[in-house]
Amino acid sequence: MRNAETAVTKKRALTGIKPTGAPHIANYIGAIRPALALTDQYDSYYFIADYHALTVIKNPQEFTDLTYQVAAAWLAMGLDPAQSTIYRQSDLPETFELSWILSCVTPKGMLNRAHAYKAAVDQAAEEGTADVDANVNMGLYCYPVLMAADIILFSAHVVPVGRDQSQHVEYARDIAQKFNHTYGPTLQVPELLLSPTAATIIGSDGRKMSKSYGNQIPLFADTATLRKLIRRYKTDSTGADEPKDADNSGLFQIYREIAPVEDADDVKKALEAGHMSWGQLKDIVFKAVDGFLTEPRERYRALMADRRQVDRILAAGAEKARLEAQHLLARVRDAIGRVEMRP
Numbered sequence: 001m002r003n004a005e006t007a008v009t010k011k012r013a014l015t016g017i018k019p020t021g022a023p024h025i026a027n028y029i030g031a032i033r034p035a036l037a038l039t040d041q042y043d044s045y046y047f048i049a050d051y052h053a054l055t056v057i058k059n060p061q062e063f064t065d066l067t068y069q070v071a072a073a074w075l076a077m078g079l080d081p082a083q084s085t086i087y088r089q090s091d092l093p094e095t096f097e098l099s100w101i102l103s104c105v106t107p108k109g110m111l112n113r114a115h116a117y118k119a120a121v122d123q124a125a126e127e128g129t130a131d132v133d134a135n136v137n138m139g140l141y142c143y144p145v146l147m148a149a150d151i152i153l154f155s156a157h158v159v160p161v162g163r164d165q166s167q168h169v170e171y172a173r174d175i176a177q178k179f180n181h182t183y184g185p186t187l188q189v190p191e192l193l194l195s196p197t198a199a200t201i202i203g204s205d206g207r208k209m210s211k212s213y214g215n216q217i218p219l220f221a222d223t224a225t226l227r228k229l230i231r232r233y234k235t236d237s238t239g240a241d242e243p244k245d246a247d248n249s250g251l252f253q254i255y256r257e258i259a260p261v262e263d264a265d266d267v268k269k270a271l272e273a274g275h276m277s278w279g280q281l282k283d284i285v286f287k288a289v290d291g292f293l294t295e296p297r298e299r300y301r302a303l304m305a306d307r308r309q310v311d312r313i314l315a316a317g318a319e320k321a322r323l324e325a326q327h328l329l330a331r332v333r334d335a336i337g338r339v340e341m342r343p
């Protein structure tokens with residue numbers, strides 16, 4: 001059934017991914033897969049948060065390429081545009097009008113406490129920079145309000161995200177409530193939906209896998225690169241026949257997420273009993289990841305080779321999404337007292 005027909009009965013799920021780097025396997029495990037798992041149960045809106053990426057991406061060509069990469073990643077990993085609405089944030093000017101309106105009910109102190117902004121300020125302070133705001137652009141500062149607008153514009157009931165995004169969803173809730181308190185009940189207050197299984201996947205250097213650390217396994221690397229990156233994973237010095245801590249190994253985490261449960265159990269037992277070396281684990285994980293990604297990689301390459309196809313899908317998604325967005329924005333404008341003037 002198409003979502004236009006089911007929208008009345010189904011609750012809505014919405015999530016976005018910002019194109020700040022090539023999508024990696026932790027983005028899939030932590031964000032893309034849990035979101036795709038909801039498409040039967042929810043009326044789903046999934047988008048490329050391209051204007052959110054502008055806080056860091058300043059190179060126009062890179063901005064274009066990354067936007068296509070994230071769109072193609074959603075599609076290659078299984079998003080069906082006939083079942084979910086997929087669009088690009090910047091195709092909806094309504095988002096930015098709503099963002100301004102919401103910023104006027106958002107206390108500045110809330111944004112002072114936002115994790116990403118605080119992290120930038122703390123780092124500047126640590127480095128002894130006199131003006132701790134010197135390297136903070138207003139986009140970074142206002143980021144949570146724009147994200148609240150993304151969510152509220154579609155009256156999303158649930159927002160599936162990784163744990164690192166939970167503060168942003170809490171902010172979207174607070175902002176919606178503030179608006180409703182000021183202007184009367186108008187906006188849906190969204191709920192955070194954390195995937196029960198999604199752990200924070202550890203990258204090749206032992207820290208959280210993240211584009212910002214350069215420790216990631218890209219989703220669409222070729223086989224040779226994939227092998228090299230998995231080989232390079234940092235492991236501790238436990239010898240081949242010593243017991244190993246499977247749960248704290250980034251490689252085992254990845255394996256557990258993509259391999260059949262029984263295989264993952266066997267590998268865990270072997271590691272913990274000292275019957276498997278890290279080198280053997282690397283071989284097993286490489287084979288599993290490479291096999292798992294073979295088909296998505298082909299779909300991804302085909303999409304990236306035919307960007308017009310991606311354009312068409314995103315344009316159709318935006319067209320549908322805009323109707324919804326305009327509807328909500330009309331209610332908001334009405335609530336704040338902006339009447340339509342007629343000449």
Ligand code: ADP
Nearest residue numbers: 026027030031161162199200201208209210211
């Ligand atoms: P990155 O840290 O690589 O810049 P993003 O912040 O763009 O990743 O995250 C995009 C999505 O992927 C978010 O929903 C986030 O929760 C999820 N995600 C990112 N890194 C991880 C990780 N190491 N483990 C699990 N989920 C992750």
Ligand code: TRP
Nearest residue numbers: 014015016017018049052147150
């Ligand atoms: N901030 C999210 C991230 O960094 C991306 C995002 C932008 C988003 N707007 C959103 C996620 C709305 C969920 C809902 O991953």
